[in-house]
Amino acid sequence: MAKCGMVIDQRRCTGCAACSIACKNENNVPDGIYWSHYIMETKGEFPNIIQNYISTLCNHCEDAPCVTACPVNPKAMYKQDNGITMHDEETCIGCRACETACPYGVIYYNDEEPFGKWRSGDGAELTEKVGGNVIPYYNPDRAASYAGIRRGNKVEKCTFCDHRVANGEEPYCVDACPSNARTFGDLDDSSSEVSKLLANNDSLVLQPEENTKPQVYYINKFDVKE
Template structure:
């Protein structure tokens, strides 16, 4: 069984946010919710300005506070054998304990949801609008529903799943595929011959908030040093 992780090369990353856009398209992520996001920081005073852009997503931690915090049985937030931290919408009671426990702020609460629909691609716009109760969904990827709700319900949490519906078919998460700079590398951390393992063995790497003790499986290499 593989143990999946991701490396993000910060010197290759162009800060274009293609990963965030691709994630929304692939996973039908609604407005105001970000499975793939970023941290930006501007430091200094003109003309000596430093700008930092760091892509973020669920870290799929080995010691996952979100899983520990989930109060239901069976757990709504849980670890798969392949290391992916998954969410069971049916078990989720919307208590937001996982969201509050996550030190990275990458779990989102969906207050609105989206009206249920079927076969929305067919028919004229007026008929479609009526069919979905006045809510027209301009884009929907049915592949997301292979392993997880294609459209999540209201009053539930949601987050990145490493595009597990693609991973089970031997594909990389869509953010990896969409990155124009090849800054994201996904693979098996337990395979010493995988590209991700080779990168981690030959480069210094960092994780976000190492002091949190969560043992993240998203790593950053070639981080820029900021000199005052």
């Protein structure tokens, strides 16, 4: 069984946010929720200022605190055999324990029914014209393994586009990156591109002190001169 992971090359990343836009379209992600997001770091003093852009997503931790924190049985937040951290909307009770436990801030909670602007007024009229789906740009492929549109009072997060991975495809953020900054593959396969990148480059993970064993790695970090 493959062990899914991702390597993000920070020198290739241009901060264009194509990954975030692609993720929203592929996974029908509501406004205000970001399965693929970023951290902006600004260091130094004018005029010697350096700004770093760090792409973020669920780290699919090997020792996932969100899974440990989930109080229901069976777990609403759980690990697949391939290492992907998944979420079951049907068993989720909306307690947000996983969100609190996540040290990376990449789990989001739907406070209300998503896509409300497409359910009333001019939005509802447009929705009806394009076929009556909840949102005009709805991607039905997402619903192959997870609710195409998640309900209110539930959490949600990146799933490495598990529905695409199951079909031998890469997460859509990887396909959409114009500078090839993201590489996805099997961390247990020494011949995979992700394994080669990690073998040939110094890498880091976010918040290593948390000891969650993230499966998203960063290489070629920009040197910051104080």
